[in-house]
Amino acid sequence: MKISRHFTQEIARVVIGVAAFSTLAVMFWILYQVLREGLPLLHLSFFVEPPREMGRAGGISSTIIGTLALTVVAIVIATPLGVGTAIFLREYTRESRISRVIRFGTDCLAGVPSIIFGLFGFVFFVIFLGMGWSILSGGLTLAAMILPTIICTAEEAIKSIPYSFREVSYGLGGTRWQTIRRVVLPNAFPGILTGVLLGVGRSVGETAAVILTAGSSFLMPDSIFSPIRTMAVHFYILAREGISMEMAYATGAGLIILILIINTVANWLLFRYVHRG
Amino acid sequence: MALSSISVLALIAFFIFEEGLPLMWKVGLQSFLLGDRWFPSKGSFGIFPMIVGSFWVTLGALVVGVPLGLACAIFLCELTSPKVGMVLRPMIQLLAAIPSVIYGFWGLIVLVPLIRNHLGGPGLSILAGSFVLGIMILPTIISISEDSLRALPRIYKEGALSLGATHWQTIWRVLLPAARSGIVASIILGMGRALGETMAMIMILGNAAQMPHSILNSARTLTTNIGIEMGYASGDHRAALFATGVVLFFIIMGLNSLALVISRKGRA
Amino acid sequence: MENQFKIVIRDFEVYYGSAMALKGLNLSIRPSQIFAVLGPARSGKTTLLKSLNRLTDLIFGANHRGQIFIDGQEIYGENVSLPELRRRVGMVFDLPTALPMSIFENIAYGPRLKGIAGRTRLGEIVEASLTAAVLWDEVKDRLHSSALRLSGGQQQRLCIARMLALEPEILMLDEPCSGLDPISTASIERSLMSLKEKYTILLVPHNIQQASRVADRVGFFLGGELIEEGPSEEIFTRPRMKKTEDYISGRFG
Numbered sequence: 034m035k036i037s038r039h040f041t042q043e044i045a046r047v048v049i050g051v052a053a054f055s056t057l058a059v060m061f062w063i064l065y066q067v068l069r070e071g072l073p074l075l076h077l078s079f080f081v082e083p084p085r086e087m088g089r090a091g092g093i094s095s096t097i098i099g100t101l102a103l104t105v106v107a108i109v110i111a112t113p114l115g116v117g118t119a120i121f122l123r124e125y126t127r128e129s130r131i132s133r134v135i136r137f138g139t140d141c142l143a144g145v146p147s148i149i150f151g152l153f154g155f156v157f158f159v160i161f162l163g164m165g166w167s168i169l170s171g172g173l174t175l176a177a178m179i180l181p182t183i184i185c186t187a188e189e190a191i192k193s194i195p196y197s198f199r200e201v202s203y204g205l206g207g208t209r210w211q212t213i214r215r216v217v218l219p220n221a222f223p224g225i226l227t228g229v230l231l232g233v234g235r236s237v238g239e240t241a242a243v244i245l246t247a248g249s250s251f252l253m254p255d256s257i258f259s260p261i262r263t264m265a266v267h268f269y270i271l272a273r274e275g276i277s278m279e280m281a282y283a284t285g286a287g288l289i290i291l292i293l294i295i296n297t298v299a300n301w302l303l304f305r306y307v308h309r310g
Numbered sequence: 311m312a313l314s315s316i317s318v319l320a321l322i323a324f325f326i327f328e329e330g331l332p333l334m335w336k337v338g339l340q341s342f343l344l345g346d347r348w349f350p351s352k353g354s355f356g357i358f359p360m361i362v363g364s365f366w367v368t369l370g371a372l373v374v375g376v377p378l379g380l381a382c383a384i385f386l387c388e389l390t391s392p393k394v395g396m397v398l399r400p401m402i403q404l405l406a407a408i409p410s411v412i413y414g415f416w417g418l419i420v421l422v423p424l425i426r427n428h429l430g431g432p433g434l435s436i437l438a439g440s441f442v443l444g445i446m447i448l449p450t451i452i453s454i455s456e457d458s459l460r461a462l463p464r465i466y467k468e469g470a471l472s473l474g475a476t477h478w479q480t481i482w483r484v485l486l487p488a489a490r491s492g493i494v495a496s497i498i499l500g501m502g503r504a505l506g507e508t509m510a511m512i513m514i515l516g517n518a519a520q521m522p523h524s525i526l527n528s529a530r531t532l533t534t535n536i537g538i539e540m541g542y543a544s545g546d547h548r549a550a551l552f553a554t555g556v557v558l559f560f561i562i563m564g565l566n567s568l569a570l571v572i573s574r575k576g577r578a
Numbered sequence: 579m580e581n582q583f584k585i586v587i588r589d590f591e592v593y594y595g596s597a598m599a600l601k602g603l604n605l606s607i608r609p610s611q612i613f614a615v616l617g618p619a620r621s622g623k624t625t626l627l628k629s630l631n632r633l634t635d636l637i638f639g640a641n642h643r644g645q646i647f648i649d650g651q652e653i654y655g656e657n658v659s660l661p662e663l664r665r666r667v668g669m670v671f672d673l674p675t676a677l678p679m680s681i682f683e684n685i686a687y688g689p690r691l692k693g694i695a696g697r698t699r700l701g702e703i704v705e706a707s708l709t710a711a712v713l714w715d716e717v718k719d720r721l722h723s724s725a726l727r728l729s730g731g732q733q734q735r736l737c738i739a740r741m742l743a744l745e746p747e748i749l750m751l752d753e754p755c756s757g758l759d760p761i762s763t764a765s766i767e768r769s770l771m772s773l774k775e776k777y778t779i780l781l782v783p784h785n786i787q788q789a790s791r792v793a794d795r796v797g798f799f800l801g802g803e804l805i806e807e808g809p810s811e812e813i814f815t816r817p818r819m820k821k822t823e824d825y826i827s828g829r830f831g
Contacts, residue, residue: 038476038478038479039476041476041478041479042476042477042478042479045478045481045482046389046478048381049381049384049385049389050385050389052377052378052381052382052385053378053381053382053385053386055378056378056379056381056382056445056448057382057398057401057402059445060405060445060448063408063412063413063416063445064405064408064412066416066419066420067412067415067416114314117314118314118315127638134316135313135315135316137316138315138316138317138318138319138320139315139316140566140570141319141563141566141567142315142318142319142322144499144502144562144563144565144566145319145322145506145559145562146502146505146506146507146508146533146558146562147506147508148506148508148533148536148537148555148558149322149326149506149555149558149559150322151536151537151540152326152329152536152540152551152552152555153321153322153325153326155540156325156326156328156329156552157321157325161325177318177322180314180315180318181315184315197671197673197675198675198677198678200633200636200671200675201671201675201677202677202687202691203633203636203664204631204633204664204668204669204671205664205665205668205687205688205691205740205741205744206660206661206662206664206665206688206691206692206744207661207691208660208661208691211691215687215690215691216677220678234407235407237409238407238408238409238410238411239409240409240410240411240508240509241508241509241533241537244541245540265409265411268411268412268415269411269414269509269513272411272414272415272418272513273512273513281415285411285412285415288409288412289408289412292404292407292408292409293404295407296400296403296404296407300400300403
């Protein structure tokens, strides 16, 4: 008996629907789990006090500072480099050997796993350049990790600016740099900002590379050369060493909320930017 | 300034190789890659158990991630209205941004006890790792596969439907094969992502540096090997971890290049 | 002898890659006149205009032979400042291209590039340019609103004002009225007539009728070559070349 085509179609529909639904359901379950246990534990003192008793008590203030410091260093370094590369690719050259090499390098860099970045950061920044386990080492390593993301989004943003804008600027006597500074960059800004936010999101969640380069001290840092612990690292250590499930849940919830905020802002920007263009 | 990305890549390659290659030479390429004893304190550096561990976990992740990912891609592209898609897609992107340690945590709290109580073994197992990893690579597979399906000329779908095919037949026999190169590329990229994952795997694989014999066994991957021991390794031990990094570097670079080639060929 | 001409073009040719866009061009243009560049599509009209302010330099694969003199100075020579040239030879394109800024900033853009920064000075320039382009009355109360909200005809007059803000010597307009309603077209033609005293104007007209309305002299181009050139009355009533006559009477194009 041949199964009718329409029957197959309905079966397929149901199977796919169920699969899709359950996939999304599991993903949300994961978030829900952590938030359910952790959210109730988030009061102001949690964010303001540093960890005590190896993390069994107190809060996560030093890790928040750590996360912030690391992210700032990474962005400050990666953004000019990334936007500069994108400007070079789009405004100063055409498809040539140089641009192909740069693109190849960027694509490859994007695929390198975080543990390799960690190894690299360790041997290069911590040991070879003598920076030790520090905010600087960690920030520089993270900068390398988010560089491809910034290059990609910046290039897309610059590419989407119509040629006519540039032609008008040149026609009015503008030089290349004036045109870039006054027409291209201001209009590409929202797109570039989205890329930067994506980089921030990545830095906040990164753990492997950070442990190997910024250390894991939960004390308040004194300077850029101090080791620190980020929220993600703190969460990992609490969970793995079994120090305190409560604190782990709370830290995890804080981490998820932070990522949610960053992503929502990035998406809103994207929506508004695409809507405008 | 623009050469920064390629120079960073070169620096990474240089230093990792510089630290790791001498040891590979010293121990011998064959005994490093195929030796199945990892006892750093005794100078024994065979990473075969880790290679096998990586292999099984990645395979398991694909078994979980590919069917579900493709189903979601088809669902988003063909079976729902654009409005629903506009809500779901940012959500999937959001899930991609969740740090791996959170996924690992969930695996530790929920999945590991589940496996331990119902299927036996320590719970910290390849099975747990595969499942969690499969979920982690879903956003990659979904977004790239969906893009490939979307990029197909409408004429494919319209032509098939006008010849009397049902919607599902169109999807199964026309659209999926046409988007094949993009889908394959997404799978390969998912593989690369799975192979590179460290933190979540450390938390739920159990870290036994031995050859696994079943999916309920604990194991280590190339990445977790580095992640666990880097904190206290020195001398030859540390060099061996870098050497593991060299192996990882090659495998992932190879996979990513493969994915790029396939997706470019498909587009042409 | 050459002093009475503003622009002298000698044996000029332009290629895009291996495709020829302008062939063996010899042409002299007098000041304080409207010169219409007439011809069907693909005859090299836009290329001619863009060669005069060297916007063709921006096009990948474009190169040229021959010479162009403006006020006796070779514009493709060494030591020619491109920004300077483009300020002297202003251009308005066929599609209104307002920059995504306020009306004020659009007009002030050119002067700012030149280094003029004072608010009052810029304000004067903006008012003068908008008046010359017959747009001042319509926008004087909303100078700081976005230029993108103007109608097509207003945006095109904005582009003319933007060009005038740099006090150029030569104005080039490439089908400035395409897509505009008859009223906007008429007002732009009126401003051109009033501007021609001060400037040398090259116009690619939208159609033959427009050329006959405003032009003093006409050059007929076909396939990259200048077929015939002369006072507009002569060209329209007693053309010398058959091809010109065919085009004017509508047999092609």
